[in-house]
Amino acid sequence: MSDAISGSRAHTMTELDREASMGGPGTETTEREVRRISLADLEHRREQVADELWSAATDIGFFQVIDHGIDLLAVDHAFEMSARFFALPRQVKEQYPLKKGQNAGWECMTQVRPSVGTPDQKESYQFTRPRMEGLWPAEGELAGFRSTIEDFESRCHQLAMDLLSCFADRLGLARDFFARAHDPASAAYQSTLRLLHYYAFPDDLLDEPNVWRAGAHTDFDVLTLLFQRSGQGGLQVLPGAEADGQAWTPIEPSDDAITCNIGDMLMRWSDDRLPSNFHRVRAPRRGEYSGPRYTIAYFAQADMDVTIESARRTYPPITAADYIAQRIAANFAK
Helix, strand or coil: CCHHHHHHHHHHHHHHHHHHCCCCCCEECCCCCCCEEECCCHHHCHHHHHHHHHHHHHHCCEEEEECCCCCHHHHHHHHHHHHHHHCCCHHHHCCCECCCCCCCEEEECCEECCCCCCECCEEEEEECHHHCCCCCCCCCCCCCHHHHHHHHHHHHHHHHHHHHHHHHHHHCCCCCHHHHHCCCCCCCCCCEEEEEEECCCCHHHCCCCCCEEEEEECCCCCEEEEECCCCCCCEEEECHHHCCCCEEEECCCCCCCEEEEECHHHHHHCCCCCCCCEEEEECCCCCCCCCCEEEEEEEECCCCCCEECCCCCCCCCEEHHHHHHHHHHHHECC
16 A cells, blocks of 8 residues: 555545445435536636636536537537447457456446445446557447547547636636646546446336435546536536535536536645535436436546645645545445
């Protein structure tokens, strides 16, 4: 065990303990607003956009961005390729298995949230740039998949860095602080694009109260970008102010909006000014859409050799490599 891990274990396990306490159904409310923020003409509206992002992030930890600059045709194409990948025979997907502790490759129902102790009802494919050797489907199996996913990840990275530059301004950091901490050309790069396929929900489980598509959790990255399809809902957020009563707020999916949320790394970097809040994907209810649900998530995770430390030292310093390693170990079945 490294000194960084042992020195920070009490803090990290506190985060995991919080997650383990979030397994109950709670209640639902629509009183909280998940704000939609336009990024149109960002360079000339930087101050206004930064204010809106900071206000939304410090309030609920979640927001949606529109006019974000990622071509909707590129989004549609990425979803098409994702669906085609998951439609491949299982024996083909099994050739590209998730590398243990590496966030790269295909997995099926191996993510077990500490909040519920049962596997998420989904499969996923992780793309982490330096770790993909042997994990790409052959062109004969899925033509154009690799080029599509690499291009889409680049678009997501640029948008995430644009958003994080606004948070850097408000935190008193250099505008390119987070861009330097997430370098796609570095062998230490560990940001991940994740394709997700939640299975069509079986009729006999629709009335089961303790079945989740994804159990309650926080993201352990800096910033998450989540692409959803209209009509394929279920995502809910639990703002810190409602955590004790577990009053969950639904987030309406939209083809043209990207749902964003603050992760644990940024909460640490900001001395808790920017909250990383719990969220989950609840199961559909009788009468709701219960078919397959596809999402694409980009997790901006600081490079492995970056040390996460804040001005007020609310948490002890820890390398991003050690932090991610701990959280993966706690969330994936061995």
